[in-house]
Amino acid sequence: MTDDDIRPGEKAVAIPIPDGPQLYVIGRIRTPWTNRKDCPRQGSPDGPECRIEVFEPWREALAGLDRFSSVEVLYWLDRSRRDLVLQSPRHDGETRGTFALRSPVRPNPIGTVMARLVRVEPGAVVVRGLDCLDGTPLIDLKPDRCQYSPLAPGKPGAPPAA
Amino acid sequence: MTDDDIRPGEKAVAIPIPDGPQLYVIGRIRTPWTNRKDCPRQGSPDGPECRIEVFEPWREALAGLDRFSSVEVLYWLDRSRRDLVLQSPRHDGETRGTFALRSPVRPNPIGTVMARLVRVEPGAVVVRGLDCLDGTPLIDLKPDRCQYSPLAPGKPGAPPAA
Numbered sequence: 001m002t003d004d005d006i007r008p009g010e011k012a013v014a015i016p017i018p019d020g021p022q023l024y025v026i027g028r029i030r031t032p033w034t035n036r037k038d039c040p041r042q043g044s045p046d047g048p049e050c051r052i053e054v055f056e057p058w059r060e061a062l063a064g065l066d067r068f069s070s071v072e073v074l075y076w077l078d079r080s081r082r083d084l085v086l087q088s089p090r091h092d093g094e095t096r097g098t099f100a101l102r103s104p105v106r107p108n109p110i111g112t113v114m115a116r117l118v119r120v121e122p123g124a125v126v127v128r129g130l131d132c133l134d135g136t137p138l139i140d141l142k143p144d145r146c147q148y149s150p151l152a153p154g155k156p157g158a159p160p161a162a
Numbered sequence: 163m164t165d166d167d168i169r170p171g172e173k174a175v176a177i178p179i180p181d182g183p184q185l186y187v188i189g190r191i192r193t194p195w196t197n198r199k200d201c202p203r204q205g206s207p208d209g210p211e212c213r214i215e216v217f218e219p220w221r222e223a224l225a226g227l228d229r230f231s232s233v234e235v236l237y238w239l240d241r242s243r244r245d246l247v248l249q250s251p252r253h254d255g256e257t258r259g260t261f262a263l264r265s266p267v268r269p270n271p272i273g274t275v276m277a278r279l280v281r282v283e284p285g286a287v288v289v290r291g292l293d294c295l296d297g298t299p300l301i302d303l304k305p306d307r308c309q310y311s312p313l314a315p316g317k318p319g320a321p322p323a324a
Contacts, residue, residue: 011222021238021240023180023270068262072274074272085221085222098223100230106304108188108301108302110236141261
């Protein structure tokens, strides 16, 4: 389930089988990237359009998302190892704790990104700004916390700004 | 596991037992709020100090987090029902899809908040800006994505801005 080797300075710990809450995979993210080397390190709002497919019975929960201009996307990095507490990212060689990094390698490999909302389709959301592999499992969609109150001006249905 | 009733306009769907990835509870969040009615609807950077306790074997993963001035906190809203696709939040009475709300009620009740980092202690992080109940299970800590590159100016160890 992993394609990472341990680099100098990194530290893995013995971890039990996970015994916490269990997730639903609520959809699947379609991106142009099929292997890690091609993925951007961080998504850009000018990146390519990506289509987030939402599975039943959750599609109805997209109602009203089109009022927002950006959306927080939570996804599960299913190829990441989960046992590293210290990491040495390739780009600087310095060793840091996992919680001081946004690396996909972490005890709960959940990615969070604020993506630009392009459009909502029946059962899907098209966005820009993702950086994950094609086929990545979707965990949640939320309106941008900065836009949540008030809603983004100029979007249909938005109330006048407070 | 829930203390919500369904309000007019809301819609619950039949959902299976979760069959997706399983989480580690990596710590516990201490806040002044012991019931939902007291919780702020949204955390404020001027809110009270809250202490996030990190469990072993994950404590070493905090190394270097003190360079950042804000931290993204992911937590599990363990009292939330998971089966609503349409919701009518009390404050406006309008019905919207779950993915157009930041409500704790969602298929995967993961809260995300950008908190102000006050200090890092051995095995714990003190922050302001949380809005969750005392005892909430911790899922992840990440540096603020906006500060991740470059690091926050003025923090020890930060490289010169690019």
